Amino acid sequence: MRTLKFLLQKEFRQIFRDPAIIRIIFIMPMVQLIVLPWAADYEVKNIHLSVVDHDHSAYSRQLVSKITASGYFRLESYTSSFAEAMEAVEQDAADLVLEIPGGFERNLVKEDEAGLFIAVNAINGVKANLGAGYLRSIIQDYNREVRTEWVQFPRFSPELQIEVTASNWFNPLLNYKYFMVPGILVILVTMVGAFLASLNIVREKEIGTIEQINVTPVKKHHFILGKLIPFWILGLVVLLLGLLLARCFYGIIPAGSLLVIFGFAAMYLLAVLGLGLLISTYTVNQQQAMLLSFFLMMVFILLSGLYTSIESMPGWAQAITKINPVSYFIDVMRMVVLKGSGFRDIVPHMLTMLGFAVVLNTWAVVHYKKRS
Amino acid sequence: MNNNIAIKAESLTKKFGDFTAVDGISFEVQKGEIFGFLGANGAGKTTAMRMLCGLSMPTSGKATVAGFDVYRQNEQIKRNIGYMSQKFSLYEDLTVKENIRFYAGIYGKSDAFIKEKTAWLIDQLHLGTEANKLVKSLPLGWKQKLAFSVAIFHEPQIVFLDEPTGGVDPVTRREFWSMIYDAAESGITVFVTTHYMDEAEYCNRVSIMVDGRIDALGTPAQLKQSFGAQSMDEVFLKLARKAVRSAD
Numbered sequence: 001m002r003t004l005k006f007l008l009q010k011e012f013r014q015i016f017r018d019p020a021i022i023r024i025i026f027i028m029p030m031v032q033l034i035v036l037p038w039a040a041d042y043e044v045k046n047i048h049l050s051v052v053d054h055d056h057s058a059y060s061r062q063l064v065s066k067i068t069a070s071g072y073f074r075l076e077s078y079t080s081s082f083a084e085a086m087e088a089v090e091q092d093a094a095d096l097v098l099e100i101p102g103g104f105e106r107n108l109v110k111e112d113e114a115g116l117f118i119a120v121n122a123i124n125g126v127k128a129n130l131g132a133g134y135l136r137s138i139i140q141d142y143n144r145e146v147r148t149e150w151v152q153f154p155r156f157s158p159e160l161q162i163e164v165t166a167s168n169w170f171n172p173l174l175n176y177k178y179f180m181v182p183g184i185l186v187i188l189v190t191m192v193g194a195f196l197a198s199l200n201i202v203r204e205k206e207i208g209t210i211e212q213i214n215v216t217p218v219k220k221h222h223f224i225l226g227k228l229i230p231f232w233i234l235g236l237v238v239l240l241l242g243l244l245l246a247r248c249f250y251g252i253i254p255a256g257s258l259l260v261i262f263g264f265a266a267m268y269l270l271a272v273l274g275l276g277l278l279i280s281t282y283t284v285n286q287q288q289a290m291l292l293s294f295f296l297m298m299v300f301i302l303l304s305g306l307y308t309s310i311e312s313m314p315g316w317a318q319a320i321t322k323i324n325p326v327s328y329f330i331d332v333m334r335m336v337v338l339k340g341s342g343f344r345d346i347v348p349h350m351l352t353m354l355g356f357a358v359v360l361n362t363w364a365v366v367h368y369k370k371r372s
Numbered sequence: 373m374n375n376n377i378a379i380k381a382e383s384l385t386k387k388f389g390d391f392t393a394v395d396g397i398s399f400e401v402q403k404g405e406i407f408g409f410l411g412a413n414g415a416g417k418t419t420a421m422r423m424l425c426g427l428s429m430p431t432s433g434k435a436t437v438a439g440f441d442v443y444r445q446n447e448q449i450k451r452n453i454g455y456m457s458q459k460f461s462l463y464e465d466l467t468v469k470e471n472i473r474f475y476a477g478i479y480g481k482s483d484a485f486i487k488e489k490t491a492w493l494i495d496q497l498h499l500g501t502e503a504n505k506l507v508k509s510l511p512l513g514w515k516q517k518l519a520f521s522v523a524i525f526h527e528p529q530i531v532f533l534d535e536p537t538g539g540v541d542p543v544t545r546r547e548f549w550s551m552i553y554d555a556a557e558s559g560i561t562v563f564v565t566t567h568y569m570d571e572a573e574y575c576n577r578v579s580i581m582v583d584g585r586i587d588a589l590g591t592p593a594q595l596k597q598s599f600g601a602q603s604m605d606e607v608f609l610k611l612a613r614k615a616v617r618s619a620d
Contacts, residue, residue, distance in 0.1 A: 006477030208459030
């Protein structure tokens with residue numbers, strides 16, 4: 001125990017003396033939490049629309065004004081030549097082209113039927129898909145309005161209509177920040193837990209001080225605990241800081257108990273610290289550790305369900321998310337912060353994390369050698 | 373077993389794959405002796421020393437350090453030795469006092485012992501004004517002296533020094549050797565590797581390693597006589613020229 005006291009004292013002194021670590025712990029979370037949630041918004045706005053109007057009728061103008069009034073579209077050009085609109089697409093000035101054929105109004109009135117054509121610039125797939133979807137539903141809406149206008153006696157309306165109303169549970173306004181902020185927090189905690197810890201250990205290898213420690217009677221488990229405990233605490237501090245920021249900037253107050261969040265985070269950190277330790281035993285300098293961490297972080301983030309839904313991934317990718325500790329914590333964070341889940345709801349996650357912690361730490365400890 | 377023997381190696385060997393870094397070396401070091409371990413770069417000095425300190429597992433052969441077996445009693449050996457590696461290994465981002473306290477602490481020394489001896493040591497090294505400064509702010513010579521002092525702070529039986537005076541100016545080297553003499557006087561066995569042949573003259577006995585083997589062993593006077601040389605420099609050159617292995 002006395003040995004551990006000396007190790008911890010040394011470790012904390014070094015951490016607080018290292019301006020880089022202080023920056024990573026305090027400034028990185030601020031920047032990430034304040035900037036990223038605004039960028040990681042799935043709602044597509046500012047879709048540039050080119051309208052080719054061959055009709056120039058009251059109905060066509062009404063349709064266009066309805067589209068621009070929705071707030072999602074910006075009218076890039078309004079012409080009567082399709083070639084001109086295509087040029088705008090080629091120059092990437094327009095994302096969508098809506099072509100209103102000549103005789104649109106006449107057909108609509110006389111034949112109860114009119115066609116429209118939408119051309120999509122699919123370079124930015126998400127924007128194109130969602131944009132076309134929005135446009136389609138606005139046109140349908142318009143269609144319904146036109147119809148009610150004509151049918152004088154709605155009671156005898158020959159057309160049956162199904163009206164759908166949706167309500168979003170747990171996040172009524174579908175605010176993406178509520179969804180993204182807890183996830184980004186998880187990434188931050190992971191960076192501190194796994195990667196700062198691994199860099200710290202590898203740094204001692206690089207400088208050669210680890211050899212000096214290895215030649216003392218310090219036991220392997222004391223040395224490892226001396227390294228893990230400080231970063232375990234730092235991870236929890238970053239989480240606390242992040243939750244405070246989320247509250248101040250986005251008004252996100254977890255619906256569930258903080259105790260559940262921190263209880264799970266404590267276990268989660270054990271697992272990712274084990275991963276950090278493992279990285280440090282397989283690398284000999286900070287550069288290697290950094291590159292390996294970078295690679296793992298990319299995989300962890302993209303396969304965590306942070307940005308994309310796990311359910312829509314192919315089967316093999318879903319299988320990988322099962323061995324990605326980050327995906328569990330993101331799930332738990334969203335459950336607790338948005339839905340208010342309690343300890344009982346996250347028991348399976350907790351057990352899985354315990355499994356990760358045991359496997360990763362055992363592997364790392366076995367692989368860490370005082371003697372080569 | 374002879375109680376006056378601090379280190380004993382018998383056909384100690386270390387192989388890295390096909391490469392034999394240390395090729396069956398045998399020697400004994402008496403207690404309280406200053407034993408010089410000489411050899412060109414790549415001769416295998418550091419590897420031999422690392423095996424004796426318990427940092428590297430021998431491939432074959434036998435060795436005892438402070439009466440403990442290097443294979444089985446690794447941890448007991450560590451309690452009884454001090455080690456100063458080729459690389460500077462104090463923490464540059466800790467102060468002089470913090471480094472001393474840390475290393476003494478992990479050797480299990482009491483607070484009272486640490487406090488008293490730290491004060492004494494800082495006085496000895498004339499580091500009074502630097503005691504609370506970060507080690508990285510010290511000049512190299514002072515760092516080396518401090519590293520040596522920290523290596524023997526816990527009063528080990530044997531201290532291993534791996535090229536302790538590399539890159540240090542002649543005046544500081546002289547001071548360093550006087551510290552080594554003081555340590556030997558207080559009963560600590562000193563096992564030191566060096567490149568400087570004038571330093572070899574300061575040792576009680578020296579061994580010279582060539583290509584992983586010990587080619588010569590004796591007092592500096594004996595070696596000079598048997599090689600018909602005027603200085604240790606000459607002895608070393610005569611032996612080192614036989615080396616097949618290129619320096620790394």
